[in-house]
């Protein structure tokens with residue numbers, strides 16, 4: 186259900202099956218060029234494909250020309266209420282202009298912006314917002330907020346098409362996660378244009394990230410959404426970018442940088458894993474390759490579920506172990522685990538992505554693991570594995586039982602020609618066993 190049509194914001198393709206683009210918005214006063222450019226470079230380094238800047242004043246529109254020229258990624262000018270600023274943004278070379286046709290001053294002003302956008306081949310992001318729906322949809326908004334959002338979006342699309350303009354993406358913003366999901370699901374069925382996804386005013390880094398992960402993650406998992414922005418109440422726009430990437434990486438939609446796996450810890454933990462995980466996460470930011478790195482709190486579980494990790498550490502009170510793809514590499518004092526882990530990772534890259542093994546050190550580590558691993562311990566990982574196995578057994582037993590209870594010659598009993606059992610007419614009606 187990815188959008189059928191594709192547009193380009195600068196050199197970034199949006200929609201039509203292109204990778205989901207990550208965008209964010211600067212939080213500086215746009216006309217403050219040093220601050221704005223520094224933030225743009227920071228978000229670009231963090232992985233933003235596109236950046237949006239607010240253009241509420243004349244001086245912001247004037248600054249755009251320099252920003253567009255110096256930005257390493259395409260720039261979207263964010264305009265509300267003032268169509269003159271939209272015209273100036275297009276003339277300044279903005280790679281895209283965001284506006285809500287409902288608040289720009291009427292259809293003539295929208296038409297004026299579209300005419301100039303066509304001349305400059307500037308795409309637009311048009312959108313509707315649950316907080317500012319047109320007056321004629323107020324009652325519908327009260328009765329059915331999802332349908333009101335979708336109707337406003339479809340009316341916006343109709344306006345664009347009536348002006349013979351198709352170079353746009355569209356967004357429907359709501360602070361409600363269920364409404365964001367429901368409205369975008371409906372709109373994706375009704376229009377072919379790329380969709381920009383976001384949960385508006387999502388909240389703080391913690392709650393906003395979770396709301397966005399649930400809302401956007403649900404839609405992206407359905408194949409809906411062509412570009413995303415995570416709105417967080419933080420001055421550090423790069424945090425929004427990091428969250429966006431974690432969502433895309435979790436869904437395996439895009440790859441960027443290492444994937445860190447860490448156990449949740451439990452009463453078996455004997456070292457300061459919080460600090461170790463934070464340090465590993467921080468140092469991994471310097472790597473671009475999508476390697477998988479795992480941190481386990483103890484060796485009781487062996488290498489456990491982190492067997493597939495490219496590199497990992499498992500700690501204990503005084504000593505820990507470094508491993509790769511399920512094979513021990515060496516044992517090291519707990520205080521040196523992080524340092525030694527990164528030594529191994531760097532050796533791997535220096536050797537052209539080949540794990541460097543010292544057999545003597547590996548044998549020592551294997552012996553340490555054998556001493557510390559407790560095959561009888563009920564670790565969270567083993568309990569989860571036992572539960573999964575039990576569920577599989579249950580399912581299998583259920584299938585066998587159903588087959589045994591079905592009358593001979595029935596479809597359930599493997600006879601492909603048999604008619605489905607009619608519960609009313611069947612001679613075994615009322616005598617079938619049911620499992621609780």
Ligand code: SF4
Nearest residue numbers: 448450451482483564
């Ligand atoms: S048993 Fe599992 S969850 Fe507990 S510390 Fe060890 S690896 Fe972590």
